[in-house]
Amino acid sequence: MEKDELVKKHIGYIKMMVDKGGPEKQEYSEFSDFLYEIQMLKANGIFLEKELTEIRKAFKDTLSKETIQGFIYLKPHGYSGDFEIIDKIYLSDISDNPKYRNWDIYAHTLDATIAVRNRKKYFKNIFGEKINKTTSLSILNIASGPSRDIYEFYAENPNKSITIDCVELDKNAIEYSKNLLNGHKVNFINENIFRFATTKMYDVVWSAGLFDYFSDSVFIKILQRLISWTKLGGEIIVGNFSTNSKAQPYMEFIEWKLNYRTQEHLMELALKAGARKNQIQINQEPLGVNLFLHIKKV
Template identity: 40%
Template structure:
């Protein structure tokens, strides 16, 4: 990369305000020095929070910030996790390839880009995504332990790369657990089938839009980790009703949703255009009630970061 003085600066219009100019200066200094190191992370996060505050206050238009993010990312950060999220290869930022990369801590080979990927993976949100895999595994342990004399049937909605399924089956070959995995993205299905090919007798895949199709059978556990925080409240309630309908009595529906406590939100939304429907515990309970769940059947938990909430409904 040429010296900073020789680089063409990403233009910041004269009528833009200080937070965007500040962000531009911070990012450029880091680009020139070969990318952020851990001692830089807090400063970058504060800078992005100031920028986010300006957008929320309508001092700066979000569209202008995104145009800037596309420009600086395309010029200097192509191939990073940030660029991949911003590029929306399959139409949205959190696609199955991004989730797979988060699970496996993928980084670019080039040292100056690798530093940006390490910064990406250090964020609370990617940590929460990795934590939800562990959360799913714990659910599988507890539910399968309760069914020592009968198989456990699991529906995995918006299953993505299904690495969580693969890892659990590898670690628990003696557990009689069977998975139906549904995803609307054919490339995700193809990737997941390859990952789970050794376990084809225990894992079935359906290339379907879950808003139009669910397998016509009952399940002891229904799980959806990363779909509901893309849905409006109305669609959330519609799909939750459908999932409850295919959950057997005594079974459980568990859906994940990012909470309003998300320290990574400004980084995700402003530099990655990764926008989710963040919800509170009370909001999730209210949506469950709208879907017909009984009040005493509802519980909301969270993973260690406190970023990803999990709505539990016992049937």
């Protein structure tokens, strides 16, 4: 098929989908085939930005910030994975508007969004287990975003005492977190992790939803700093999306770009950051889409 015909075909498909109110369950596999085909056409250099823009236009206001996919694509806070979209994903936020509803439901069925919700559970499980074994726990949380994980941890463990310092670049994320946490004791440091320095040492240094944006060399450099802020006997935990995610074509189409990594790749980066093999463990949430690199400081 000629390029123009391909563009027309895909525009026609999306227009039809938009007119009928977005994909329904029985159409998910057809819609993911569409996304996969777009990804292939782009990878093979057949579709360039111009063609993708034309196809995105066919989504009309279902690619506005009223929908999950539009919010991701338009990045109203100026960057991908901001506190607001992460919290919408945590809360499985679905528009009341029938025009947008099915698009949001679709977005929340993807393995990527389920994995984000699972990582919140992972956070609560890890810190729940750790606090049960000790009387106090000091945590450094790098790139804390909306703090929904901390909020729920406190709600579910009302009598436990933890000290959390959160390093977060976005002032609005901090304000949002403070409102959500409503008086819970959390110390926010409005700083870029590239400039952040501390002499304090922590039992656990945690970071999820940040290292996926780093190149390998930046990953190693920042991981070395995390290791240096961890007490002997403590632990560093870093989340990273896995190459297993089947949502990659969708994420690419709405321009949420991540560095997906395998377990072996994370192991290699941890070794390069100076950890020894027997200190490293790589875990995952139930879908195997969000991986967690654990390094024990010995």
